[in-house]
Amino acid sequence: xxxxxxxxxxxxxxxxxxxxxxxxxxxxxxxxxxxxxxxxxxxxxxxxxxxxxxxxxxxxxxxxxxxxxxxxxxxxxxxxxxxxxxxxxxxxxxxxxxxxxxxxxxxxxxxxxxxxxxxxxxxxxxxxxxxxxxxxxxxxxxxxxxxxxxxxxxxxxxxxxxxxxxxxxxx
Numbered sequence: 001x002x003x004x005x006x007x008x009x010x011x012x013x014x015x016x017x018x019x020x021x022x023x024x025x026x027x028x029x030x031x032x033x034x035x036x037x038x039x040x041x042x043x044x045x046x047x048x049x050x051x052x053x054x055x056x057x058x059x060x061x062x063x064x065x066x067x068x069x070x071x072x073x074x075x076x077x078x079x080x081x082x083x084x085x086x087x088x089x090x091x092x093x094x095x096x097x098x099x100x101x102x103x104x105x106x107x108x109x110x111x112x113x114x115x116x117x118x119x120x121x122x123x124x125x126x127x128x129x130x131x132x133x134x135x136x137x138x139x140x141x142x143x144x145x146x147x148x149x150x151x152x153x154x155x156x157x158x159x160x161x162x163x164x165x166x167x168x169x170x171x
Contacts, residue, residue, distance in 0.1 A: 024069045029054065031170040033062055034072055038167055041074045079161050080129045087130045088158040091140060092122035094151040099123045102149045111139050122154070 026034075032052040036043055045059040052059070066072050080088055095102045099117050106126045107115045114127035126144070130136040136157075144153055 024066075024071055026071065026170075030062055030066060030071075033059060034066065034170050037063070037072070037074060038169065041076075077164065077166065079164070081161065084131065085129045086132050087136045088161075089128050089130075089136055089140075090156040090158070091126045091128055091144060092154045092156070093124040093126065093144065094153070095123040095149050096151045097149045099149075102147055105147050106144065109139070109143060111135070 029052050033048055036048045036051055044056075045063070046056040048054075048063075049056045049059045054062070063074075067074070093102060093106070103115050103117050103124050106112050106124065111128050111130055112126050113129050114125075116125050117123065118125055128136065128139055130139060136155075140153060140155060144150060
């Protein structure tokens with residue numbers, strides 16, 4: 001498998017989960033900082049401070065707090081195809097019993113990038129990024145379907161990425 005920074009990503013994911021007890025209360029300034037970073041995740045703190053009326057140091061502290069609370073992440077978003085991952089799929093999972101346990105197990109898999117528990121046709125949806133079809137088959141057949149509580153799966157293989165943005169702003 002191609003080299004990935006799973007150790008760093010997993011520890012960041014654990015930190016976010018631990019700090020997600022209560023929903024953080026965000027004031028207008030924090031929301032404005034988030035919107036500035038959604039426009040450009042590399043925007044200098046001084047420029048953000050000018051836009052929101054804070055010093056560079058105050059922005060730095062606020063950003064760190066938002067990161068620590070799991071409110072946001074600052075990452076480089078790529079098209080997986082361009083960096084060696086030739087197969088993506090959304091996998092719908094029907095669960096028998098504890099949905100949380102299956103969602104936690106899926107979240108722990110390095111190939112799984114996104115997990116959501118749903119109230120629709122599936123109990124859980126998981127987005128998977130793999131090197132090729134054989135890798136995808138292995139993840140679905142030998143790992144996901146083998147999880148306790150997984151009753152069935154349905155795979156939706158991505159043919160082409162047309163849009164991927166994270167610019168929904170704040171409310």
